[in-house]
Amino acid sequence: MSSFFQGLYGERVKDLRPSPIREMLHLVRRPGIISFAGGMPDPEAFPVELFYQAAGIIKSQGKDVLQYGTTEGYAPLKDFLIQWTAPRMGRKLEHDEMLITAGSSQVSDLLCWALIDKDDLILMEEPSFLGVFLNMHNHGAKFLTVPCDDEGMMVDLIPEKVERAQREGKKVKLCYTIANFHNPLGTTLSLERRRKLIEYAHRYGFAIMEDDPYGYVRFEGEHLPTLFSLDDRGVVIYAGSFSKILAPGTRVGWCCGHKDIIRKMAIFKQGVDVCTSLVAQAMVYEYCRLGHLDSFLPKIIDHYRKKRDAMEDAMRRHLPLEKLHWVKPQGGYFYWVKMDGIDCDRLFQVAVDKQVAFVPGKAFYPNRDGGDQEIRLCYTFASPEQTDQGMRRLGEAMREMIR
Template sequence: MSQFWEALFSQTAGAIKPSPIREMLHLIRQPGMISFAGGMPDPAIFPVEQFNEASSILRSSGRDVLQYGTTEGYGPLKEFLATWTAPRMGRVLKAEELLITSGSTQVVDLLNWALVDRGDVILVEEPSFMGSTLNMHNHGARFETLDCDGEGMIVEALPAKIEALRARGETIKYIYTITNFHNPLGCTLSLQRRRALLDVAYRYGVPILEDDPYGYVRFDGDHLPTLFSLDDRGMVLYAASFSKILAPGTRIGWCAGPAELIRKMTVFKQGVDVCTSVVAQALVYEYCRLGHLDAFLPKIIAHYTKKRNAMEEAFRRHLPLDEVRWVTPQGGFFYWLETPNIAATDLFDASIEKKVAFVPGHTFYVGQGGIHNGRFCFTFASSEEIDEGASRLGQAMRERLS
């Protein structure tokens, strides 16, 4: 029977790649395992009571929200977002510039449907979020990569990349960047590089997908202007999500961009899922309307600041500091560790034996790389688990070094 279906699979199905993190969940769920692997929020901070209060909208408007909705999104939620996001977007958005999606990862999928033909090139940071790059790969895209440092994408390398690709006759569709508290790197694109990136986009006519799922979860310093707010030529599509500022189970994301692009993505969404769950959108809207988003977001930020600080202190306490390097994230969910003298896959195997999990760095590369790196999420584990996990990790490192 399996051979029957194998013979019917499409070329796309034959080339599709699974998520390495999803594939390793059976390891993470072992009894006693301390997980720094999955990029999951802490359920202890979920605003359960406040979200339950928002369910009152089902009593008052149930006949509307239980019906099919418009593909563009639930009107009241779009109106709220148009105003609420204005400080980061630089202005109040128009309805036709906004699309509600089933999580921010769907923004990448819809953009790829709208722009990408098989063989087209997407310029991506390396390493980068595998959920996005897997989707790009599954749409038939090819990649040209850009290195990063502590200030994000090294933008000065971009013009030469674009010119070389075009000299070979390649078609470049867009630049993908995670500007704030990068997944997996934890770094933030500097203001100087944000302006330089837009200059490159204008000069070469290559648009930008600005992925910003962590942007509101800043611990230190001031918010930097989004690329979208700096853009005056309609070259940026901005993507964000409620997953990190409310709860991932809502599966509500959104994007903002030029009306003609949003319209084309909306038409593709009609064939993908008709509309994002109206019930979920209505619950999120009511939660926001009641003031819970603004009231609860500072609590989420304070909670994760403590977690970040706990991991920073635990790493400094337990790891062999001469053998490991990292950039302290100013927000978001992740540390990216470099162990120049230890292979990440070896460290992963040793760590799993000690019941602590992380994601080896090579899984975030579309090419070769990350063999001495790993991503560590600090938001899910408790502070006590963070300290114990770092202790076990330090033991595993010392054993490998000896």
């Protein structure tokens, strides 16, 4: 029986795209399976006791923090973030240049509400984070994709692509980039490319969303300047998140940008969710105020550095290296493995039969036209022992396919 709603759905439902990863998760949750699939933090890296201490703010200030909050965000948390982010943002921001959001996922959503009309073009790294591009697609955006190499987005290809689109009368409004420890690529955009990207945004009049949930999870090397700090014309909207530096269950993130766009996004947010949970913001603030963010973050980084190293070692031990290429990530959560002559969908079936899972590369291609011989491996969730065992199974699956 067709549902009552069939006759009522709006235009957007016709081409609604669900997340293939979310759909796949029931498969990889089977008992005994070792999963490198979902991009999940390790619960062992959650500061449970410290966060519980911070929850004391409910007792001391419950009458305030159990109330509705302002849409723009809890002022003490914004004060803290303005100080804490200043070294990477290049200066201390004003309050009206920052909006507290429900994770960084909400930043791209609010930005689409503010900028995107049906069929507007967004420049997208290819591959990219599907959570964001599926949402942008559901807003009616189309994607002008830019291939990536070991240094991230090949920005030199942008002028030709944008000029062609403009000649065809299309509007390129935004470029979405994950400059640090890309999801899924693991790469970091070089300083030279960052500068060029800003230059092209100025030349062609598109905005940049710099999505940076992994930026503070750097294992080695120096932080590169944020795109936000390299731009002097207010074209960059920076998105940060507590998901990877504290815990994703907080659902607290932030965005920074010119006060005009922040104001528009805040007005849309009024209708979307009124405000980010005030009690969650207050607990996150208290955690920061007590010094736990600064004291615990190095432990998170250390924990994941060890896991990255365990995966690198296991990959070198067990995989058919002559058929593979990858870049060792300097931070973040992911390896992206390019395979020569191995189909990722067939490999997935064989691997799941052997009780190991990953995400086939195709899922990360915004226009669904690539990634057949690529896979994403997340190293944060499995223990080093599971990683070794899982890689052995994956190596066997790959060798079976090569034969």
